[in-house]
Amino acid sequence: MAALATLLVAAPTVAGAVAGKSDDSAAPPPAKEKKICRPIVGTGTILARSYCLTRAEWAEMNERNRRDHELVEQRKSSGVQKPTPFNAY
Secondary structure (H helix, E strand, C coil), rough: CCCHHHHHHHHHHHHHHHHHHHHCCCCCCCCCCEEEEEECCCCCCCCCCEEEHHHHHHHHHHHHHHHHHHHHHHHHHHHCCCCCCCCCC
């Protein structure tokens, strides 16, 4: 019986909190970024696969590829070879 009394007392405050949240939901949702799709051909295939990313994601992907390319060029020019199962000592 005490639990029922507590529930009846708490119900109006919960309803007021839910009603207060409805005013905040009137704000428009943030606009979704437009996806840009590009065909990319992977190694070992002639078929292109389409990848769709946002402008920021493409910029991040391009930066990562540029850093990887620079790292490969540095290793190639310095003669440092990353160990693989085929050239391990």
